[in-house]
Structure formats: C-alpha cells, structure tokens
Amino acid sequence: MKKDEKRTARTILEVEGLAKRLGEFEIADVSFTVDEGEYFVLLGASGTGKTVLLETLTGVIPADSGRVTLAGHDITHERMQRRKLGIVFQDQALFPHMSVGRNIAYGPVSSGMKRSDIEILTRLLAEETGVGHLLGRSPATLSGGEAQRAALARALAAGPDCLLLDEPLSSLDSGARAEMRSLLKKLNRGGMTMLHVTHDYEEAAALATKIGIMENGTVVQVDTPQRILSHPGSEFVARFVGIRNVYRGSLVRQADGTSIFESAESEDFRLETLSEADEGEATALVRSEDVTLSAYRPDTSARNLFEGTVSEVLPARRGAEVAVDAGEMIVSMVTGWSVEALGLERGSKVFASIKASAVRIIEG
Amino acid sequence: MHLVFAALGGAVLLFIVAPLAGMFLSVGKAELSDAATDPEVTASVWLTLGASMLATLAASLGAIPFAWLLARKDFPLKRLINGIVDLPIVIPHSAAGIALLGVLAPGTPVGSLGERLGVSFVGGIAGIMAAMAFVSIPFLVNSARDGFAAVPVRLELAALNLGASPLRVFFTISVPMAWRSIVSGLVLMWARGMSEFGAVLIIAYHPMITPVLIYERFGAFGLKYARPVTVLFVAVCLVFFIALRMIAGRRTNEEG
Numbered sequence: 050m051k052k053d054e055k056r057t058a059r060t061i062l063e064v065e066g067l068a069k070r071l072g073e074f075e076i077a078d079v080s081f082t083v084d085e086g087e088y089f090v091l092l093g094a095s096g097t098g099k100t101v102l103l104e105t106l107t108g109v110i111p112a113d114s115g116r117v118t119l120a121g122h123d124i125t126h127e128r129m130q131r132r133k134l135g136i137v138f139q140d141q142a143l144f145p146h147m148s149v150g151r152n153i154a155y156g157p158v159s160s161g162m163k164r165s166d167i168e169i170l171t172r173l174l175a176e177e178t179g180v181g182h183l184l185g186r187s188p189a190t191l192s193g194g195e196a197q198r199a200a201l202a203r204a205l206a207a208g209p210d211c212l213l214l215d216e217p218l219s220s221l222d223s224g225a226r227a228e229m230r231s232l233l234k235k236l237n238r239g240g241m242t243m244l245h246v247t248h249d250y251e252e253a254a255a256l257a258t259k260i261g262i263m264e265n266g267t268v269v270q271v272d273t274p275q276r277i278l279s280h281p282g283s284e285f286v287a288r289f290v291g292i293r294n295v296y297r298g299s300l301v302r303q304a305d306g307t308s309i310f311e312s313a314e315s316e317d318f319r320l321e322t323l324s325e326a327d328e329g330e331a332t333a334l335v336r337s338e339d340v341t342l343s344a345y346r347p348d349t350s351a352r353n354l355f356e357g358t359v360s361e362v363l364p365a366r367r368g369a370e371v372a373v374d375a376g377e378m379i380v381s382m383v384t385g386w387s388v389e390a391l392g393l394e395r396g397s398k399v400f401a402s403i404k405a406s407a408v409r410i411i412e413g
Numbered sequence: 414m415h416l417v418f419a420a421l422g423g424a425v426l427l428f429i430v431a432p433l434a435g436m437f438l439s440v441g442k443a444e445l446s447d448a449a450t451d452p453e454v455t456a457s458v459w460l461t462l463g464a465s466m467l468a469t470l471a472a473s474l475g476a477i478p479f480a481w482l483l484a485r486k487d488f489p490l491k492r493l494i495n496g497i498v499d500l501p502i503v504i505p506h507s508a509a510g511i512a513l514l515g516v517l518a519p520g521t522p523v524g525s526l527g528e529r530l531g532v533s534f535v536g537g538i539a540g541i542m543a544a545m546a547f548v549s550i551p552f553l554v555n556s557a558r559d560g561f562a563a564v565p566v567r568l569e570l571a572a573l574n575l576g577a578s579p580l581r582v583f584f585t586i587s588v589p590m591a592w593r594s595i596v597s598g599l600v601l602m603w604a605r606g607m608s609e610f611g612a613v614l615i616i617a618y619h620p621m622i623t624p625v626l627i628y629e630r631f632g633a634f635g636l637k638y639a640r641p642v643t644v645l646f647v648a649v650c651l652v653f654f655i656a657l658r659m660i661a662g663r664r665t666n667e668e669g
C-alpha cells in the first residue's frame with residue numbers, strides 16, 4: 050500500500066510493516082492508516098490474523114517488527130495502559146463484580162479524574178449509549194445489546210483516540226444489531242474514529258467509510274466500501290465479499306406494504322424492496338448475479354429498471370462483470386455469451402433490472 | 414451401585430464423626446466449665462487462635478501476590494516451584510520443626526537478627542507463628558492460585574486497556590474476583606495453623622498453644638484430663654470456622 054496516499058485528513062492511527070508470529074498465527078507487513086473521524090473496517094475471514102493484529106495494536110502481545118503510531122506518538126513499545134486505543138470486545142468483558150456505572154467509571158477513576166467530573170461523564174456517556182437507566186444494575190442482568198452498549202460507554206469514558214471494535218455485533222441478535230449499528234454510526238459522526246474488525250461483509254458494507262481487506266495475515270486492499278465491493282482487487286476479495294452492489298440511503302415504507310430504498314447519492318436511484326425493515330437510514334445490497342442486463346427496454350415485471358451506460362467490462366471467472374452507471378454504479382454478472390450478444394462495451398447504453406426480492410436491506 | 418457407594422460413604426463419614434461425637438459425649442458439663450475457667454486453658458486457646466491468625470495475615474502479604482504470579486505468568490521451573498509450595502504438606506511436621514529450628518535458632522543469621530530486634534523465635538510467639546505458617550501456607554497459596562487462574566485474563570486486559578496500572582488491576586479486578594477462593598484459603602490456613610502440633614512443639618513448647626497443652630495433660634495426667642480441653646478447643650475452632658465461612662459466603666453473594 051502506498052502510505053502517502055491519504056495524508057490530506059489528519060492521520061490518527063498509522064500502522065507500518067507490522068509483523069508478529071504467534072504459534073500458527075502470523076501477521077506480516079501489515080500497513081494501513083486510519084484518518085481522524087473515519088470508520089475503518091478490517092474485513093477478513095477467521096484465521097487471517099485479525100485477533101493477532103488487534104492484540105499487537107493494544108499491546109497484549111509485543112510486535113516482532115514494524116511501527117504503530119497513534120495521534121503522532123510512536124506506541125509500538127508503549128505499555129498497554131498508556132495506549133489510548135479503547136477496545137470493545139465481542140464478549141464485552143464487563144467487570145462482573147461492579148455495577149454498570151462503576152464499569153463505565155473505571156477508566157476515569159484510573160486516570161485520577163475528579164469524582165464530580167466522573168459522575169457527570171458516566172451519566173453523559175450512559176445516556177448517549179442508551180444505558181442511562183441501567184447504571185445501578187449488575188452486568189449479569191443485562192441483555193446482549195445492553196451489555197455491548199455499556200462496554201462501549203466504558204471504552205469511551207477512558208477517552209481513547211481511536212476505538213477498536215472486535216466483532217462487536219456478532220454476539221447480538223438481529224434487533225440489537227440494528228440498534229448497535231446506528232449507535233456506532235452516531236458515535237462516528239460525533240467524531241470518534243473507529244477501527245472495526247469483522248468477518249461479516251454486510252457489517253462492513255453498512256458501517257465503513259473505508260474497508261481494509263485482510264488475507265493471509267496481511268492487509269491486501271484498502272478502499273471505500275463501494276469501490277472495494279464493486280472492484281475487488283483480487284479473486285480472494287471478490288469471493289470473500291460476495292456482493293458487488295452497496296448503496297447507502299434510507300428506507301421509506303409504502304401504503305401497499307412494500308418499501309422504497311432511496312439512495313443518498315442520486316435522487317433518481319430508487320429501489321423497490323420487499324424488506325420489512327423499519328423506516329430510516331439503511332444500506333441496500335444487491336448481488337451482481339441478481340442484476341439482469343438488456344439492450345432494449347425489457348418487458349418484465351421487474352420494478353427496478355434503470356437506464357445507464359456501461360462504464361467497465363471486467364472479465365470474471367465465469368463470464369464478465371459489467372459496471373453500469375445509472376446515477377449509482379450497478380454491477381452485473383453476465384455470461385461471456387451475453388457480452389457478445391448484447392454488444393457490451395464501454396459506453397454502450399443498457400437497461401439494468403433488479404427484482405425487488407433481490408434487494409437486501411440492512412437497517413441502521 | 415449407588416447403594417454400595419452410599420454405604421461406603423456412610424462408613425467414611427462415620428469414621429470421621431464417631432470419634433469426635435464420642436469425645437463430646439464423654440465430657441460432662443462440670444468438667445467442661447472447669448476447663449473453660451482454667452486460666453491456663455483459656456490463655457492457650459487465645460494464644461492459638463491469635464498466633465494462627467497473625468501468622469495467616471502476615472503470610473498472606475506474600476502468599477497472595479505469589480499465588481497471582483503462579484496463576485498468571487509463565488517462567489522457568491514453574492512446575493518445580495509449584496511442587497516446592499506443596500512440600501510442607503508432605504513432610505512430617507516434626508521434621509518441619511527441626512528444619513525451621515535450624516534457621517531460627519539463636520546464633521543463626523535470622524535468629525540473631527530477631528534477637529537484635531527483641532524477637533525470640535525459640536520459645537516465643539514469633540516462633541509459634543513461623544511454625545504454624547510453614548505448615549499451613551500451601552493451603553493459602555494453592556487456593557488463591559486456583560482463584561486467580563479462574564479470573565478471565567480478558568478482564569484484566571480490559572482493565573489495563575482502560576488505563577489502569579497493573580497494581581490497580583490486581584486490587585480492583587483480580588483480588589475481588591478471586592475473593593471467594595482467597596478467603597477460603599485464608600480460613601483453611603488459619604484452621605490448619607491452629608491445629609499444628611509437631612512443628613510448634615519443637616520450636617516453642619512454651620508459651621503453650623492448646624494442642625501442646627492437650628499433649629502435656631494427656632502425658633502427665635491421662636485421657637480423662639486431656640479430654641475437656643480438647644472438647645473446648647475443638648468447639649471453639651468449629652464456631653470460628655463456621656462463622657468465617659458464613660461471612661465469606663455472604664460477602665461473595667453480595668458482590669455476585
């Protein structure tokens with residue numbers, strides 16, 4: 050990766066050539082930068098070294114080589130308690146012998162903050178994360194979603210420069226997931242820089258402002274979600290992410306029970322869906338296999354019909370992936386035969402149709 | 414099969430309970446109240462309880478951090494060190510007394526240091542405490558180590574990540590979470606210390622702790638005279654033992 054590529058915004062976290070061998074797990078030459086206010090998602094299958102990377106960043110295990118810089122300070126060999134990288138674990142790791150309130154106050158008490166300030170901060174963060182009514186409760190009595198929000202408040206209270214989220218959604222049920230996603234987005238918009246590690250590309254697609262792909266212990270591609278999903282840099286990325294079309298926008302329910310997804314990018318880009326998700330902010334996902342292309346306006350029942358221009362034809366394992374610009378980029382997987390029959394090439398006009406049932410909506 | 418096992422278990426239980434019950438039943442009220450008002454007896458009971466408690470508390474200052482190290486850190490010869498901790502359990506206690514005497518007697522470095530500070534080990538309370546601690550410390554170290562090992566490492570890491578110093582993590586996370594095991598270890602060590610006879614006998618016959626007093630009365634006057642003191646001492650031990658376990662249990666429940 051070219052490390053000078055993204056220096057315009059202030060870089061908060063810079064990882065350069067980080068390497069660590071730990072038994073059978075290994076990371077090598079890991080490099081990426083996270084800018085201030087960014088929501089960076091590291092996406093990788095299990096066993097690609099995500100956990101080793103997180104443990105090296107937080108200082109649980111020392112790096113073999115490489116450098117980690119946080120807010121301008123080299124923290125490669127910094128003691129764990131001095132690194133301002135707050136981590137939220139998948140299993141929350143709330144202290145079971147303390148109330149939720151004392152859990153949240155743990156960081157500020159450690160840093161010697163004034164008691165009255167701690168109380169204000171605890172209450173403020175608890176309200177912001179939606180656990181304000183649970184301050185006196187024992188962690189054992191919380192639901193998964195509540196515990197995860199309390200863990201988030203606790204990490205924020207310690208005043209980190211960047212939050213590390215280790216699969217924060219995977220232990221939650223779908224309702225709690227949607228809530229947690231909106232909360233994470235809200236915190237990120239409030240200015241908190243996030244480094245979120247997951248194996249779930251839908252999570253990445255819904256949350257990230259930038260995605261880094263981890264493969265075999267290293268970061269192989271870093272880009273925006275739209276670009277990484279529509280232009281995977283390798284066969285591995287393509288197969289791993291599985292999905293090409295990602296749109297950010299909002300969902301509006303219709304009187305007939307269906308709902309319309311409206312893109313935030315382009316006013317003309319609206320997708321009818323069968324989703325029963327709640328109204329509000331949403332991400333729409335469409336597999337490239339579910340996009341049909343035709344040279345003429347087709348006579349189909351598909352409601353989502355877009356006229357556009359082919360901007361790229363990329364050979365794929367079977368056939369080709371055709372990117373069509375229709376306000377938003379639509380990627381379609383077609384057979385080699387179709388490419389010839391439809392005369393697809395850069396600049397040709399085509400119609401792309403997507404069945405309403407093929408549009409997957411992620412709330413939040 | 415269950416019936417056979419239950420019968421065998423019953424026999425074991427009877428083996429423990431019968432001698433104690435027999436002894437309790439054989440002592441009359443009058444003898445017991447005589448023993449309870451005998452200044453020599455009461456002084457020895459308080460001395461035994463107190464010396465063992467002080468020995469336990471003093472030893473815990475080193476034993477609890479040591480137990481945490483054994484539970485958390487890997488270092489060379491750790492298995493050997495774990496074995497050494499258990500040594501006092503397997504060697505005869507009179508042998509332990511002889512060994513201790515070798516380092517605590519006047520003229521030895523530790524003995525001389527003690528004398529200069531006005532502490533005499535041989536024939537003194539400090540010596541009784543040392544003997545009690547020597548034979549009972551494995552109970553505390555082992556119990557606390559198991560308690561610390563059961564605390565999820567992740568919680569200690571989470572606390573460090575929140576900016577707490579390792580010492581603060583030890584006192585606010587590790588110790589409170591291992592509390593039940595630590596208290597159980599303290600109670601066991603205290604109880605084991607009180608019941609020590611062999612090692613104390615060799616280091617300090619006087620001042621007389623109750624087990625030594627029982628032995629002396631048995632030797633000088635016979636079973637009949639040794640019994641009331643024995644019953645009184647066992648009863649006192651049981652009361653303290655049960656009370657402490659209840660307090661520890663309540664504290665743990667409140668926190669959980």
